[in-house]
Amino acid sequence: MPSTFCIRHKPLWGGPLASLLLVSGTLLLASTAAYGTPPQAEEQQEEETYQRARDLNLRGQWEQALELFRLLARGDSPRAAEAAFYEGLCLENLPGRDEEAFQVFIALRLSQPDDPFAAKALSHQITLAGVLGEKDPSYREFLAEHLGSDDPAVRREAALSLARFGDERAAEVLLEILREGTTDQKMTALERITYFELSVAEHLAKDAATTSPDPDVQMQAETLQESLSATSAERRRMERMLTRDKKLLMETIKLKGENWTDKELLTHALFHVMPRRTFARYV
Numbered sequence: 001m002p003s004t005f006c007i008r009h010k011p012l013w014g015g016p017l018a019s020l021l022l023v024s025g026t027l028l029l030a031s032t033a034a035y036g037t038p039p040q041a042e043e044q045q046e047e048e049t050y051q052r053a054r055d056l057n058l059r060g061q062w063e064q065a066l067e068l069f070r071l072l073a074r075g076d077s078p079r080a081a082e083a084a085f086y087e088g089l090c091l092e093n094l095p096g097r098d099e100e101a102f103q104v105f106i107a108l109r110l111s112q113p114d115d116p117f118a119a120k121a122l123s124h125q126i127t128l129a130g131v132l133g134e135k136d137p138s139y140r141e142f143l144a145e146h147l148g149s150d151d152p153a154v155r156r157e158a159a160l161s162l163a164r165f166g167d168e169r170a171a172e173v174l175l176e177i178l179r180e181g182t183t184d185q186k187m188t189a190l191e192r193i194t195y196f197e198l199s200v201a202e203h204l205a206k207d208a209a210t211t212s213p214d215p216d217v218q219m220q221a222e223t224l225q226e227s228l229s230a231t232s233a234e235r236r237r238m239e240r241m242l243t244r245d246k247k248l249l250m251e252t253i254k255l256k257g258e259n260w261t262d263k264e265l266l267t268h269a270l271f272h273v274m275p276r277r278t279f280a281r282y283v
Contacts, residue, residue, distance in 0.1 A: 043078075046072060046075075046077045046078075046079065047079070049068055049071065049072060050068075050072055050077075050079045050082075050083065052068060053065045053068035053069050053072070053083070053086065054086070056068070057069075057086060057089070057090060060093075062090040062091075062093045062094050063090075063094065065086070065090050066087060066090040066091065066094075069083045069084070069086045069087040069090060070083075070087055071083075073087050080112075081108060081111075081112040081115040081117045081118070082117050084104060084107065084108040084111075084112075084117070084121075085105075085108060085117040085120055085121055087104050088101045088102075088104035088105045088108065088121060088124060089101075089124070091104060092124060092128065098128050098131060098132055099132060101124070101128060102125055102128045102129070102132065102139075105121035105122070105124055105125045105128075106125070108121045109121050109122060109125075122146075122154065123153075123154075123157060125142070126143065126146065126154070126157045126158050126161050127157075127161065129142050129143050129161060130143070130160075130161030130162070130164055133161075133162075133164075133165055134165070140162060140165055140167060143158045143159075143161050143162040143167075143170075144158075144162060144167070144169050146158035147159055147162070147169060147170065147172075147173055152176075152180075155173050155176075156173060156176070156177050156181060156185060158170075158173070159173035159174055159176075159177065159189075160174075160177070160185070160188055160189065160192055163189075163192035163193070163195055163196070164192060164195055165195070166195040166196050166197070168196060168197075168200055170192075171196070171200065171204060174189045174192065174193065174204060175204065175207055175208070175211075177189040178190070178204075178207070178208040178211070178212050178217065178221070179211055179212060179213070183214060183216065183217070186208075186212065186214060186217045187217070187220065189208075190205070190208065190217070190220055190221060190224055193205055193208075193224065194224070194228075198228060198231065198232050198235065199232075201228050202225065202228045202229060202232065205221050205222075205224045205225040205228055206221075206225050208221035208224075209221035209222045209225055267282075267283070270282060
């Protein structure tokens with residue numbers, strides 16, 4: 001047999017040593033075939049795959065990076081939790097994949113609750129819920145559940161996201177932010193206040209103007225309060241005007257069975273397109 005011939009053949013560079021190396025190599029190949037890649041080589045291969053995926057992610061090639069991160073996340077790699085986080089991140093960056101990203105982050109937090117990347121995953125879930133809650137109210141409930149978190153960063157992020165929907169459950173934490181948050185958080189909270197019903201927004205702005213320790217925030221809150229008060233007054237004025245205009249319209253347009261005169265049709269049309277003051281004078 002060829003293998004027997006190779007072992008018995010005396011090489012020019014020393015028979016016994018060559019034979020030993022050949023036999024050792026054969027045993028190594030047999031071991032690799034039987035047991036797979038040696039652990040050190042496998043770890044090195046996984047690390048190279050991870051670095052390749054990170055490079056693709058940084059270059060914005062999220063589809064390609066996603067596949068590599070998935071491979072690592074599904075295995076027992078030391079990078080599994082980190083890879084799962086970046087899997088969700090890639091999905092978050094791909095159009096129309098926000099719900100998939102949310103589910104990946106859930107799985108990571110369930111499987112590795114104590115891993116630092118699980119905390120990062122929660123932060124991204126809160127951001128995603130602030131978008132997905134527009135069509136699916138269940139994401140708003142997810143945000144509401146985290147308003148009571150012991151972690152100030154978590155409950156404040158949840159409140160800022162939930163406030164985008166005008167959900168008044170976020171109001172209490174918004175006040176907390178206006179008193180104790182960072183300057184950026186306070187300014188964002190003031191902006192989110194405007195999503196609430198006008199009366200609630202006025203109350204929050206007034207509270208911020210009087211209780212916030214930050215002079216810049218107080219000034220901004222006072223400006224917002226004045227704007228909201230003016231808006232409220234203008235709304236009441238418009239409501240009175242519309243009520244009067246509708247009364248004038250009903251007095252002017254007389255229905256005769258199912259028939260409208262040309263003048264009635266014209267007046268009815270003008271009511272919907274003409275400024276209210278002008279229409280009132282016209283009538």
